[in-house]
Amino acid sequence: MRKFPRGSVLLIVNSTTSSSIFYTFYEAQSLEASLDRDPSQTLLLVWLRGSLGCSSLFGNFMEIGPWHDNLHGGHDDHDQQVHFVLESNPEFSAIFSSTTQLVPNLASHLYLANTTYIELDTELLRSHPLYITCESQADKYSTARNHLNLLFLLLLLLFFFQRRVATSSSLPLFPREAHPTRSGYLPVNSTSGSAIFYAFYEAQNLTTDISKVPLLFWLQGGPGCSSMLGNFYELGPWRVNFHKHPSDPLALEPNSASWNRIFGVTFLDNPIGTGFSIAANSAEIPRDQGAVAKHLFAAITKFIELDPSFKTRPIYITGESYAGKYIPAIGYYILEKNAGLPAGSKAVNLQGVAIGDGLTDPIIQVNTHAVNAFYSGLINEKQRRELEKLQLVAVGLTTARNWSAATDARNKVLNTLQQMTGLATLYDYTKNADYKTSLVDELLRNEAVKAALGAKGAAPFERCSNLVGDVLNEDVMKSVKYMVEYLLKKTKVLLYQGQYDLRDGVVSSEAWMKTMRWEGIGKFMAADRKVWKVEGEVGGYVQKWGSLSHVMVSGAGHLLPADQPVRAQAMIEDWVLNKGLFANSLEASPDRDPSQTLLLSTARNHLNLLFLLLLLLSFFQRRVATASSPPLFPKEAHPTKSGYLPVNSTSGSAIFYAFYEAQNLTTDISKVPLLFWLQGGPGCSSMLGNFYELGPWLVNFHKHPSDPLALEPNSASWNRIFGVTFLDNPIGSGFSIAANSAEIPRDQGAVAKHLFAAITKFIELDPSFKTRPIYITGESYAGKYIPAIGYYILQKNAGLPAGSKAVNLQGVAIGDGLTDPIIQVNTHAVNAFHSGLINEKQRRELEKLQMVAVGLTAARKWSAATDARNKVLNTLQQMTGLATLYDYTKNAGYKTSLVDELLRNEAVKAALGAKGVAPFERCSNLVGDILHEDVMKSVKYMVEYLLKKTKVLLYQGQYDLRDGVVSSEAWMKTMRWEGIGKFMAADRKVWKVEGEVGGYVQKWGSLSHVMVSGAGHLLPADQPVRAQAMIEDWVLDKGLFANEVGREGLGVSQISKPTN
Template sequence: PSFFTSHPHHHQPPLLILIQALYFPEKLIPPSQATSQSIPPHLLLFSTPSMKLRASYYPISHKPHSSFGSKVALAAPPCLVNFMEIGPWYVNLHNHHNHRQLPSFVLEPNPGAWNRVFGLLFLDNPIGSGFSIASKAEEIPRDQLAIAKHLYIAIAKFIELDPILRKLCRQVCAAIGYYILKKNDELMMPDHDHDQSQILINLGGVAIGNGLIDPVTQVATHADNAYFSGLINERQRIELEWHQQEAIRLAKMRHWREATNARHQVVDMLHYMTGLPTLYDYSKKAPYHKTQWVTDYLHNQRVKKVFGVKESAVFRNCSHVVKVALYEDNMKSVKYMVDLLVKRSKVLLYQGQFDLWDGVYSTEAWVKTLQWEEIGNFLSADRKVWKVNGDELSGYVQKWGIKPTTGSAIFYTFYEAQNLTISPDLSQTPLLIWLQGGPGCSSMIGNFFELGPWRVNFNKHPSEPLALEPNSGSWNRIFGLVFLDNPIGTGFSIAAKPEEIPRDQLSVARDLFVAITKFIELDPVFKSRPLYITGESYAGKYVPAIGYYILKRNAELAAGSQGVNLRGVAIGDGLTDPEIQVATHAVNAYFSGLINERQRSELAKLQVEAVGFTKAGNWSEATDARNRVLNLLQNMTGSATLYDYTKNVPYKTSLVEDFLRHEEVKRALGDLVGDILNEDVMKSVKYMVEYLVKKSKVLLYQGQFDLKDGVVSTEAWVKTIKWEGIDKFLSADRKVWKLGSEVAGYVQKWGSLSHVLVSGAGHLLPADQPLRAQAMIEDWVLDKGLFDNAIKVNLSSNFVI
């Protein structure tokens, strides 16, 4: 028996939306008649094909092949999640017996795939990331609401692909989850001019893994995180806290760029103090390196052909352009979105145990501050021991209602659930939407590096070629899974011109909302499926933004109208409230034994600077200050990467990029997205989380070894959430979670808010611990095991079937 056991009335098979994309082996491509309609490779956001979100969908893994197309799942972790973390297949290298032959990539099954019993959809988000298209930098979203809007459009369009999808729940992330609920509310307003083309998205919940949600709160948790993890000492903790306070100061001043830079300084100093190869997993001996294999795998022309994208399409892994576009958004909080989601949908917050970037402590910090009447009960809830004894389609969703003539679109990849163990009725199978972070990282990372049904063979020998291999930890095992390249300009998503790339989260949310609604329209079945939005890292803003936007739109719907069926959002190692989160790097590294007291004090000073710029609203300066924090942390720790301070080399997410594009392509076009969102980095979306946690399920999860957006960072801003249930959540027991005889992590839950720390994982949690990530997302969506709803709260997302 599992602690996530659902109540009798909650038996719909979830659909997971993952903001990322995928490649499915040709021999496993579903027949064209599998779906009632032709599924495009991108979800077009505008009328002309220049701005698109890329999506990849995986059906339930154990579902009969002939019926793959009848179900959809939406989910949301970005970059290389599909083929490196939770997709049904891993990308791996294959060595030929004839050494004269060059090595090639192969796919290997992922036993921890999230589409085992759910449909799984990866979305490359925002546009400009992965295969999502942003023809120009201006189209890339600058904030979480803008990203959420894009995701909403993509999800809606995906749902339209199959009538069954309208009835299914969809698991999505905070920003898009918030957006869906808001959108549904809007559509249900009595005085709303009802447009039959607009639908309520059946959002079932949101799951956020190691997410950045409330940066101001989270940035202040790094020192404590490392300190309590035995990674840094007291002197280093104090030094790092000084830099955290600087980031918070900058964030509160609304100096977003400076606050972001200050937050980076905090992370860099933490990295330097700890001397770890990566802050994403402090138990690793080397950084993540197999993500590069996924990128390499996606460079292949045959792979692109299977994806349904043009041979000339350029895969953009972690887009620098998107990163710049959302730079000032880093320290902006989306916690208010979680506040809404937790009240009206399921919310899963999960973290890997060893993630020192956006880990469990970071999440708990901002969760405690949620504006939710049940937060006190959640905080006092017992933390129990948790034991656990494809069809795919891809295309563009046109960006609707913003710039209808430019052609900007969001690229998506959809995987149907592999196994219909939840319900034989596909219309009740949850959909997960996965959104990659960055900003500007393609959801192809999540698709081929983390949680997709296939992974790039990153465990291959250097002489072996890039290939895809099954991912046993795929998130589409029992859920539908959608990967979205978000915002436009990211991956294969299209931004007709740079000016169309979103500059803030509201703009991102608008685009996501259009994409999601148009995706839902792709199949009548999509409209009713429970929707969960998930994502990691910078998706700690995307998820709350789109979740917030959805809930607001749902609230505006006329009575009896059907909105997006958003049930919850899940944020993994996310950056949500930069002002708080940037102040956590020193304490995180300190408590983890990675830096000493002197280093901690030095890093803390930089954090204070980042916070100061953030408070002043000097976003560019705040972002720069955060970068200084992260750089100093990197130098102090000597780690190969801050994403997992136990690694000796960084994650090889570039394998996905190499896999998706020609060798001659040297520059990731999605870099423009990161540049455009530069001032968005230090802006908080915590208010979105606060809204989401009141109306939907919210999951915040982190890997143990992430030094960028790890557990301490998340707990810092969660504690500041304005939510009536925050006290109960903060006082809830943190229970031991076991898979078999092994401790998989810890779970704290009260009401709609869940916080998970996954042991032995870094920033890219599904890649490090695929089976644990899979078990977590499945139990959370299904209210099983430690996620059992022993304490019920009234959630209303205004969804009408």
């Protein structure tokens, strides 16, 4: 019997610090003695020692190992097991003694150690059935920690089975289930041998006689890109695993949202020379859409001859991008050919065409990029003008029929836009990384996959052919709009786009659609645009009249079926079958059942195991959350100071505050900045900012609805290196006290007076507060409070002797603020229109309502003007059907009610020092009603004054439809400030945080403007790290505020967790 382990080594879990886990491994004794046993059937046992800081060698030599200390009676272990012993690093004892939130570090070490061991002996660990045992002592672990141990073990199991799925020899790269029904070549020139490659997938579920099952043909764009991109990345029955981790192997995964669920789908590599298609010589590659159509017609008619049922089946031509030209061309060609046949005869039974994010009328579409990007918050006024000049060059060259030069000019427009925005891709402005379409190349360069597809040729597969692109260079700017106009008279047409596509998206497409010379265009433009729901969420919008349907798909970019597979499938099925939204219903077709899509393959059996493990994981996680759970408001979450700051010592009216000192002092305490945060509303509590956005502890708003409410530490808190005070303003808001309603402010003058009283009282609480630089910050309706208190402070300071200050104000920061309502209310229609959320008709309706609000404001009819603004916003909400106007990308509103739940807990109120018996209200209706007449009054003049005396930051989230970047930029440029001209002429820089585009900054003098990418109205909640980076660098005049593109110094690794 072997005394020494087969393996014992340090497994590195942190290559930087060399932290490691020691292990000892013993092979099964019977396996070593017998050569006829299958090693893959031998159990693999992992032993973890439970006590804090205790070595697993205790278990090895004192309990279950093959050799025991001779002072103890031992027992032989089961000879059918393998022992793999992980040694605890001494640092684990300290980790377990620390706070609960650090416990997952152990899981991560175990995960890494297991990975490392897999790499050491791949055959051993991947093939053995895995069992994990542990020993835990009740006097060392609480019930919750025992459950956490089980959670860690399940994570380890999950990882193991995931790796088995990814590497098992039973899963070839191209499983038999992924093979097409038919594939091969359709000749377009029988003499030369030029041919179009095809891959056909029959409908998985027959809902009618086979002779009536629709046949879809899919064409890719480019020009010169292979339809295998659509097949294996977007809408085919099996797709590459593009959501995988970079270190995971390439694999195919079944696609339950495949377009061949109930239709047959054929992917055509078009034109010849593209993908697997064959061009006998470059001279045969089409140079215009006439030649493209001729080849496609030859291929489609050859395909129809392959099966008798194909002759009667209805045919639809579909595709995306540059196929916005191919599809009208082949559709037009088919209808022309059919027209020349005897009555009742058809060469091809064409029933419709569908174009996704298509380039169809380039002379109009190229002229939309600047306005689209501007109203998406991606470029500023200066950049818009620069881009529009380049667009006009492209338009002029197109008009002059200088085709090659026009194509180059269009490319210059797109390249310039790419440089201006710094985006990962113009095909989806929300993405932090480009589409992973190179995985399709990797798949199709595999010889076994090529053989399975019946593809010919020795050259490596190219997703997009440069040669084809070059040959069609002069075709790019030529319009095929007249072909679409013809098609609309003979068959149905679907035009659909993804919301986030900056190249050929909804703004680009709607621009040319409305210029069509089609007798139905007037009625189409007057038709209602309906909210379309899929699985209970807004899936997009549909406008339909006669033979034309237009769909904007929410949450998608250019490769729409990859971004929103379920919505894309619902759309194409309902359009083909004239159901759901295409039958004037708001819901997707009710009989769609993705579960019918594919028979279970070997991969799916493994996925079932993963699902069961996830179910177990969820169960134990719930037990952890409910067993011996920590208090709702842990001691570490208590503010440094909290209480009341009187604004009227006679009546007792007072503003509630909660102050959190800086967690990390980077300078003397007397110099550490103090931030005051004000919430909006009017009448909303700053506890929303505290516990939902930027405080050191936040409610767990990402939790599952059935999980209990809890507070979680926020590593992106604004009090990382600054002190932060949250003020419930005005009195009557949150925990603040209004002795009577008459004392609640009715205008910004009264608001400022109260805030000044509160801030000066706060400064008296600590000697260091008198010298510390002060910044007033906040969001939303605080876009009025902040200028008001800033103006008031500066006016008060000006009346003091030279060198004296009542408040050491150094700057103000306004996030997504309502500041100049008469201008801001006039931006909602244009903003929503260029975001693809409303159509031309709805825009005009909304603009009429906006003008009413503007007129009433100009007439100083304040209450009626406020009502008119509310009507604008309510109408926009109804038109779009959005979950919230505060972020048009969300499928559900912000879960701010969790703050109410937290602060209605009496123990939490007591810990905060809050008074009153009434339940906490996140937003006070009484305060809102009292300030009703204040809403439409402007405080822009106060901002103008502030800019002369101190620095100002205006920042907005990209997706806010109420007070976002479009709304704010509109009033900013109208300011009467001597620096506004130079500010408007200043460069707008790409700002990166952690290697990603965090947004854009424009700065001159005392004014800084930031658009934060990926955020809505509650910006610090949506993008916490970016918000923290922004406020820290602005206060400290660093990074982007020092005219540098990147953020200086404060990498994410330097952002500390809250101190205990």
